[in-house]
Amino acid sequence: MSTDSNLAHDDTPDTGKRDFLYIASAAVGVVAVGGVVWPLINQMNPDASVLALASIEYDLSKIQTGQAVTIKWRGMPVFVRNRTQKEIDAARAVPMDQLKDPQLDQDRVMKGHDNWLIMIALCTHLGCIPIGESGDYGGWLCPCHGSQYDTSGRIRKGPAPKNLVIPPYKFLTDTKIQIG
Amino acid sequence: MSAHETTKYVPSHPVARWFEDRLPLMGFSKELLDYPTPKNLNYWWTFGGILAFMLGVQIVTGIVLAMHYTPNAGLAFDSVEMIKRDVNGGRLIQAVHSTGASMFFFAVYIHIFRGLYFGSYKAPREVLWILGVIIYLLMMATAFMGYVLPWGQMSFWAAAVITNIFSAIPIVGDPILQLLRGGFAVDNPTLNRFFSLHYLLPFIIAAVVVLHIWALHVPGNNNPIGVEVKDKRDTVAFHPFYTMKDLFAIVVFCIPFAWFAFFAPDIFAHSDNYIMANPLVTPAHIVPEWYFLPFYAILRAIDFNFILDSKLLGVIFFGGSILILFFVPWLDTSKVRSGNYRPAFRWFYGLFVLNFLLLMWYGAQEPATHIIGPFTVADTSKLSVVYYFAYFLVILPLLGRYEKPRPLPNSISEAVLTEPRAVSGADPAMPTAH
Numbered sequence: 001m002s003t004d005s006n007l008a009h010d011d012t013p014d015t016g017k018r019d020f021l022y023i024a025s026a027a028v029g030v031v032a033v034g035g036v037v038w039p040l041i042n043q044m045n046p047d048a049s050v051l052a053l054a055s056i057e058y059d060l061s062k063i064q065t066g067q068a069v070t071i072k073w074r075g076m077p078v079f080v081r082n083r084t085q086k087e088i089d090a091a092r093a094v095p096m097d098q099l100k101d102p103q104l105d106q107d108r109v110m111k112g113h114d115n116w117l118i119m120i121a122l123c124t125h126l127g128c129i130p131i132g133e134s135g136d137y138g139g140w141l142c143p144c145h146g147s148q149y150d151t152s153g154r155i156r157k158g159p160a161p162k163n164l165v166i167p168p169y170k171f172l173t174d175t176k177i178q179i180g
Numbered sequence: 181m182s183a184h185e186t187t188k189y190v191p192s193h194p195v196a197r198w199f200e201d202r203l204p205l206m207g208f209s210k211e212l213l214d215y216p217t218p219k220n221l222n223y224w225w226t227f228g229g230i231l232a233f234m235l236g237v238q239i240v241t242g243i244v245l246a247m248h249y250t251p252n253a254g255l256a257f258d259s260v261e262m263i264k265r266d267v268n269g270g271r272l273i274q275a276v277h278s279t280g281a282s283m284f285f286f287a288v289y290i291h292i293f294r295g296l297y298f299g300s301y302k303a304p305r306e307v308l309w310i311l312g313v314i315i316y317l318l319m320m321a322t323a324f325m326g327y328v329l330p331w332g333q334m335s336f337w338a339a340a341v342i343t344n345i346f347s348a349i350p351i352v353g354d355p356i357l358q359l360l361r362g363g364f365a366v367d368n369p370t371l372n373r374f375f376s377l378h379y380l381l382p383f384i385i386a387a388v389v390v391l392h393i394w395a396l397h398v399p400g401n402n403n404p405i406g407v408e409v410k411d412k413r414d415t416v417a418f419h420p421f422y423t424m425k426d427l428f429a430i431v432v433f434c435i436p437f438a439w440f441a442f443f444a445p446d447i448f449a450h451s452d453n454y455i456m457a458n459p460l461v462t463p464a465h466i467v468p469e470w471y472f473l474p475f476y477a478i479l480r481a482i483d484f485n486f487i488l489d490s491k492l493l494g495v496i497f498f499g500g501s502i503l504i505l506f507f508v509p510w511l512d513t514s515k516v517r518s519g520n521y522r523p524a525f526r527w528f529y530g531l532f533v534l535n536f537l538l539l540m541w542y543g544a545q546e547p548a549t550h551i552i553g554p555f556t557v558a559d560t561s562k563l564s565v566v567y568y569f570a571y572f573l574v575i576l577p578l579l580g581r582y583e584k585p586r587p588l589p590n591s592i593s594e595a596v597l598t599e600p601r602a603v604s605g606a607d608p609a610m611p612t613a614h
Contacts, residue, residue: 041359044373050363070460075365077460100485125491127344128337129462144341144466145480146547146558158547159482161489 050075055180057172060116068132070121073179077121077129078167080177083151088114090138091152098156101163105152108166118177119153120167125160140164216415217422218403220596224294225401227287229426230433234284235389239382241277242326249329251375253368256331257456275445276437281323282448283437285471288316296508297529299517300402306509308395311388313505318385320502323469325378331371332453333463339366339374341466345479348495365459405595406517407588414592465546473543474536475501478568480547481561497565504572511572513580516588524583532571539564 056073058080063069068081083091091105109117121129128144135141135148137156142148147158154163169179189207191197200206248267250259263270292312295301301309328339343360347353362369400409409415416422440447448470452463468476478501482494504511519525539561547558589595 044359044362044369046358046361046363047369050367050369072460075363075367075459125344126341127347128341128466129460131462131464143462143464144337146483157483159480159490159494161485161491 055178057176057178059176061175065115070129071179073120073167078179079117079119079121079132079153079164081117081119081132083115083117085115087138087151091150091154094150094152094154100155101161103152103154103163105154108152108154108163110171113171113174116177117151117153118166118169118179119164121164123147123160124155124162124164125158130164212397213417213419213423215397215418216400216409216412217418218401218409218414218592219416219421220403220405220592221401221422221425222404223425223429224290224298225403226426226429227291227294229422230287230430231284231291232389233430233433234280234287235382235386237280238277238284239386241273241280242379242382244273245277246379249375251329251372253331253371253457256329256371260330271445272441275441279437279440279445279448281326282469282471283433283440284319285323285469287433288319289471292316292505293533295402296532297519298402298404299406299512299514299519301509302512302517303509304399305395305402308392308399309509310506311392311395313502315385315388315392316505317502318381318388320472322378322381322385323471325374325381327469328371328374329378330453331457333455333457333461334450334453334466336366336457336459337462337466338468339370343370345495345498348492350492367459402517403592404518404520405589405592406521407590407592407595410591467544470540470544473541474539474568475543477539477543477561478565480543481558481565483547483558497569501568504569508572508576512576513578514576514583514585515580516585521586521588522579522583523586525579528571528575528579531567535564535567535571539568 053074056071058071060080060082063080063082065082066084068079070077070079072078088105094105096102096104106114108119109115123130123142123144125142125145125147128142130140130142130147130149132140135157137148137150139151139153139156140149142158142160145159147160148156149160149164150156152163155161167179169177172178189200189204189210191200191206196206245263248259248263248270250256260274263274265271267273295309295312324338324342328335343357343366346360347357349356358364360370361367362373403409450463450467455463467473475498479494479498482497483490484493486493488496514522514525516522519529542557542561542564545557547556549557551557551560589598
């Protein structure tokens with residue numbers, strides 16, 4: 001502090017100034033190191049070619065009632081199931097208080113396309129692909145840790161915390177969907 | 181160690197002396213060879229040497245395998261098959277590396293359980309123990325990523341399940357998951373980075389092993405009676421006494437190792453891993469490698485919500501079951517190191533070992549398998565999880581307070597001369613000579 005006349009001719013070092021310089025240079029150093037480290041970490045994030053595969057179209061006309069197909073979207077499997085009326089009724093008859101992650105079946109399908117259940121086919125526990133038409137609830141059973149889902153893909157039993165995830169999709173025509 | 185006087189090593193040859201003055205490498209090596217070691221170490225103590233040997237085996241075979249392996253999702257599976265069928269001696273090199281991982285883990289479990297029984301984690305060896313736990317964690321990460329490289333069905337789904345564990349972290353879980361995988365699902369970028377890290381981590385392990393041995397040489401070895409070295413009569417030089425003993429143990433250890441590598445290279449593997457990775461089909465029954473089974477059973481046993489959701493809770497228990505090892509030096513309140521002198525501890529410890537093996541067995545079973553009456557693996561394995569944590573969090577802290585230990589010998593020499601059987605710990609009923 002050059003304005004401080006008392007200290008101008010003092011032999012004791014100006015520790016305030018020294019501390020400030022010390023902290024300032026350390027702060028600059030931290031920013032610089034962060035600037036170098038971030039690109040080295042960020043390179044691990046999904047690259048442009050992975051991000052480019054973000055949306056697909058799929059023709060539903062060949063899937064009969066009671067059939068399901070698994071398609072690939074963003075490297076992940078997606079279930080497209082044409083549900084029977086019995087499955088829909090079973091899903092809608094479940095009282096909400098029996099559900100771990102309460103959600104109406106109606107909220108998991110598109111209005112007017114109630115038979116089409118479209119879900120990301122990864123167990124919400126640790127990401128295995130559940131096996132269809134099995135388990136105690138006639139829906140899906142995950143072979144890895146035994147989570148069970150009902151005919152609406154809602155979690156009913158086992159370690160998974162959430163219902164099977166519905167991806168963003170829309171009906172382009174009555175028989176064609178776009179996922180993503 | 182205060183008992184051992186270090187005198188500066190002066191080589192007789194003038195050239196050696198010239199070199200020694202500039203880099204005291206021979207003096208350093210001599211100090212390692214002369215390292216005074218308690219004279220009562222039993223064969224449980226040879227596993228440190230065995231582990232160093234196994235790290236060397238894995239690094240050497242791994243470097244050779246990397247000369248033939250292709251870390252690409254389309255080519256990896258075939259390149260491993262090519263190594264087994266076409267590369268000269270590849271069948272054996274690959275088998276030594278893959279069964280070597282199992283032998284490595286077998287040895288590390290013996291090493292850890294030896295430390296837990298003889299109280300090797302207690303003061304002044306806490307840092308030594310913590311470095312050991314870090315090595316164990318690094319080993320798990322390395323083994324897991326190595327398991328992914330053949331890109332079979334089990335490889336792929338192991339990668340999917342284990343990386344998914346990170347998605348349980350609130351808020352930042354999903355971004356971290358994408359960062360680890362390099363995509364929305366496990367794919368080629370994941371395989372590439374796992375190969376890179378699988379090559380890197382063993383060298384980090386080797387570096388931590390150096391620290392581990394350094395931290396061992398500061399206080400010196402623990403020993404089966406847990407009484408510190410008092411004078412020179414309690415020790416012998418590391419070389420030739422323990423170099424020979426360790427070498428003999430390594431040779432014996434290599435007999436089953438060689439049998440696995442030559443005659444049963446797939447005995448620890450899963451047949452599904454001979455199917456190339458398919459992101460659209462999960463194998464009907466997923467089990468991890470045997471050395472992860474106890475922790476896998478703990479992860480799976482938490483299938484209920486309690487304040488947190490079951491997934492996060494499972495992951496916390498899973499991580500906690502390993503991280504709790506870091507705190508053992510402070511959880512165990514007993515001043516007596518060796519389990520040989522702790523009559524109650526021995527029972528709880530024995531039960532802990534059995535419980536660990538039981539968890540290992542649970543990990544390989546389907547959750548819905550019935551055990552007793554209506555109770556399934558999913559139910560009864562919870563008891564084992566409770567005991568696993570109770571051992572560390574309740575039993576060890578309380579035993580130190582309430583247990584009456586048997587009288588300790590005054591020194592290693594006394595124990596060796598008057599009570600030879602206490603060293604092996606074979607007879608708990610034997611009266612203590614004092």
